[in-house]
Amino acid sequence: MFADQDLPIIFAGLMALSIIVYAILDGYDLGVGILLPLENDKQADQMIASIGPFWDANETWLVLAVGLMLIAFPSAHSVILKALYIPTAFMLIGLILRGVAFDFRAKVAQVNKHRWNQVFKLGSVITSCSQGYMLGSFVMGFESSLTAYLFASLSALGVTCAYALIGSGWLILKTTEDLQLKAIEWAKFSGKISFVGILAVCVVNPLINQFVFERWTTAPFAYFVVIIPFACFTLLFVGHLVLKQLPLKNDSGCWLPFMIIVVVYLFCFCGLAFSFYPYVVPGQLTIWQAASAPESLRFILYGALVVIPCILAYTVFSYRVFWGKVEDLRYY
Amino acid sequence: MDDVFLLSRLQFAANISFHILFPSITIALGWFLFYFKLRFNLSHHPVWMRIYRFWVKIFALSFAIGVVTGITMSFQFGTNWPGYMERVGNIAGPLLGYEVLTAFFLEATFLGIMLFGIHRVPSWLHTLATLLVAIGTTLSAFWIIALNSWMQTPTGFEMRDGVAHAIDWWSIIFNPSFPYRLSHVLLASGLTAAFLIAGISAYRIIRGDNKKAPRLALKTAIYAASFLIPLQIFVGDLHGLNTLEHQPQKVAAMEGVWETKQGVPLLLFAIPDEKNRTNHFEIAIPKVTSMILTHDPNGEVQGLNDFIGEHPPVAPVFYSFRIMIGVGVLMLAIAWFSSYKLLRNKHLTNTHLYALIAMTFSGWLATLAGWYVTEIGRQPYLVSGILKTSEAVTDIAPENVVFSFTLYILVYLVLMVAYLHTLFLMARKAVQIEEIQPEELIKLNPSSTSQPREGI
Structure with missing residues (x-):
């Protein structure tokens, strides 16, 4: 059904899909973590409640992306992760801190709750920074030069800021009153x-x-390269104008900033993908060189074609269940 | 290179040992929760909802730690064991992929509904979400144990240019040791969850909790344990015989048998001495090992000396095996004794409750010990007969591994302290909670089981 030489393209596509879905979904909940106000416990509670039902599934897209790389491009997986050993360790520690803080904070005494909020924020910042750093080194082809380190550090800041942006878009969508006003300011900044x-x-x-x-x-x-930055800048500018008008009566349009940011994300991601295709490790390995055996790819592909639509369906269902403004976080 | 090898092994061992504790709780606790929810649906008695609510919090906490520590392992295949994916990635990749696709998303998504959706979805849907989470955790065990079993007893593949290629996926998944290992692991999870529930419930009772919930939870857990433990001993025996067939060197290490001989005694205790290839201070029952393994008192058992250079380090396998068996026997004794008293409606004395508290984490101990038997027992191979562990390790600088290893150990220590502290804190908090809470009154009235959704 699928020709051998097409399989790497299909898997590169699936991997790209899961990376961009991850960046958007975990992006907003990492962003919420980055923005978490440590001085206002009530708002911190609301913010965490807004991501409560979703963060776990959001993070699974990262596991899927890494898993797909492991399955489809095993040699790229080891080249990349060996080159990024230390930032990967940091990211994993960040993810651990975040994930556990989320649960611990809800179950401990008030004094400790504040401490777990700090851990949650710290974990979110560490995760975003290390992901940004990894992206930067990837773009630089894992060079070890001062320029490369500087670029990767810049990228760490950039990604953290992009996550904060989509996080504030999410909060504008999910919250009301003071917190929403705060989120609008965060989004502008x-x-x-x-x-x-x-x-x-x-x-x-x-x-x-x-x-x-x-x-x-x-x-x-080259054509894409002209269009993409232009589209991003226009969208960010429009977004800024929208933010100036918010909040509107009946809170209409509260979804607009989030949607605009998602489109900006998509454009930026396409820009990156166009810059490097067909390399999975820039300048070193193409997707064909790195691909694993066709019979293995086919075995997982048939399953993926059945299961991924189901995953998308119940993900949509879950977002529908928790549609609307956030309520208090209550465990049952 | 040797440093990186040792450090990478230690790091992976620390990671997986810490990780496995949490799935070993959640796999079965998911089914316990489903049972509690079903009992509530059938009886509408609020006590089942209270048990559900208490344990779902512990489930959520354990699940979160399981997820985040699991993610670190999927990265370590690349960071520390690149040779693994290069040689057997064609087999391991798809199995891990199916775990993510069929299990991780399912459990993560419906966990959200299970934890936070009770007022937003109809009761049946919440029950369904609970069931799907339990199915998800079990499916996850299915795939990862399939891969682990394949590493122990690989079938359904051929080697081309030193790389494993799949020929028959059915025999890769259902490889010879898979059914036994999967049953053994699932039952171990059942026992781990049962003793955890029994222990924490006993702790609540000792702390003066006179409510019905901890007593009912305790009873449920004890009956479950009493049912599962003989099953586990039976399955464990079958698993051992299967191992004897496919990995005789592992069994020889478990039993501390150096020379191939007939009528091998059962060693209750010994100190294996790998240097001199003998045991010290043996306490033995004649012919019993032959009896167990071959069902013949004079049956022949292959010894470690037939596998020089190809068998695992003996002492850790030998001791771990005895710890696992010892804990198992203790579980049997205390579960059956407790069941006996509960069935006769006798009061559990404080001493008895303290014994149950002491057994709270017995499942962890047995699971870890069993895991060490099977994993160390596979050494020096990572994939039996195909790939030695030393061939798979990375070539990065050892300082990097020292750094990440130290970081993991520190984080895991803090997490373990926080987890245990929180577990008992939640139990103490539960002691003080009033019997009937307003939310329950809402739940008891069927007309208001789901609140209207709010606008967009």
């Missing part, structure tokens, strides 16, 4: 920095990365 961040990547990346430079200046990718 992180929106501006994201604007600068995307601009910086667009300028710096082709300058320091020969491969990207060539890719961006030859057709057909």
Whole structure:
């Protein structure tokens, strides 16, 4: 049913899908963690309640993305993770801290609750920074030079800020009153920095990365390269205008910032994907070189084609169940 | 290289030992929760809802720790054991992939509804969510044990240029040791959860909880344990015979048999000495090991000396095996004795309750010991006969592994303290809660089981 040489493309597509779904979904809940106000326990509770039913499933997209890489491109998996050994360890520690803090904070005495809030925030920041750093080193082809470290650090800040942005978009959608007003301010602020961040990547990346430079200046990718940053900047600008009007009467339009940010995410991700396709490790391994045996890919693909629609269906169902503004977080 | 090898092994051992504790609770606790919810649906008695509510919190906490510590392992295949994926990735990859696709998303999504959705969905849907979470955790065990069993007894593949290629997925998944190992692990989880429920409930009673909930939970757990433990001993025996057939060197290490001989005695205690290839201070019952393994008192058992250089380190396997068996026997004794008293409606004395509290984490001990028997028992191979553990390790600088290993150990220590502290704190909090709570009154009135959804 699927030709051998098509399988790597299909799996690269599936992997790309799970990475972008992860970036959006866990992005907003990491963002909520980054923004968590330590001085206001009530708002912290509301914010965490808004991501309560979702964070676990959101994180599973990361496991799927890594799993797909492990399944489809095992040699890339080891090259990438060996090169990123320390940032990966940091990210995992961040994820552990976050995940457990989420549950511990709800079950301990008030004094300790505050401490777990700190852990939650810290874990979210560590996770976002290390993911950003990993993305930066990936883009730089895992070079070890000062430029590469600087770029990766810049990327760490950029991704953290992008997560804060989508997190505030989520909060505008899910909350009301004071917290919503706060979220609008957060969104304005992180929106501006994201604007600068995307601009910086667009300028710096082709300058320091020969491969990207060539890719961006030859057709057909050059067309995309013109469209994508332009679309991002327009969207961020429109988003800023929308934020200035919010909140509207009856809270209409509260979903607009989140949707705009999602579209910006999609554009940025496509920009990255276009820059590197068909390499899974920039300049080293293409998806065909890194792919595992066709019979294994086919075995998992048939299952994935049945199961992924089911996953999407019950994910949508779960979002419908928890549709609307957030209520108090209550465990049963 | 040797440093990286040792450190990577220690790190993976620490990770998996810590990780396995939590799934070993949640796999079966999911089914216990489903049972509690069903009893509530059938009887509408609020006590079942109270038991559900108390245990679902512990489930959520254990589940969260299980998830995040599990993620670290999927990364370590790449960071520390690249040779594993390079050699057997064609087999391991899809099995891990199916675990993520069929189990992880299912349990994670419906856990959200199970924990936070009780007022937002109809009662039947909440029950269904509980069931799906239990199915999810069990499916997850299915796939990971399939992979682990394949590593122990690989079938259904061929080697091409040093890389394993799948030929027959059915025989890869249902490899010879899989049915036994899966049953053994699922029953172990049942016992772990049962003794946890019994122990924490006993603790609540000791702390002066006179409500019905802890007593009923205790009773349920004890009956479950009494039913599961003989089953586990039976399955464990079958598993041992299966191991004898496919991995005789592991059984030889478990029993501390050096020379191949007939009428092998059962060693109750000994100190294996690998250097001199003998045991010290043996306390033995004649011919029993032959009896157990071959069903013939004079049956022949292969010894470790037939497998020099190819058998696991003897002492850890030998001791772990005895710890597992010892805990199992203790479980049997206390479960049956408790059942006997409960069936005759006798009061459990304080001493008896303290004994149950002492057994709270007996499942953890037995699970870990059993896991060490089977995993250390596979050494020096990572995949029996195909890939030695030392061939799979990474070539990164040892400092990196020292760094990550230290970080993990610190985090795990803090987590373990916090987990135990919180568990008993929740039990003490439950002691003070009033018998009837307003939410229950809402739940008892069928017309208001689901509240209207709020607008967008």
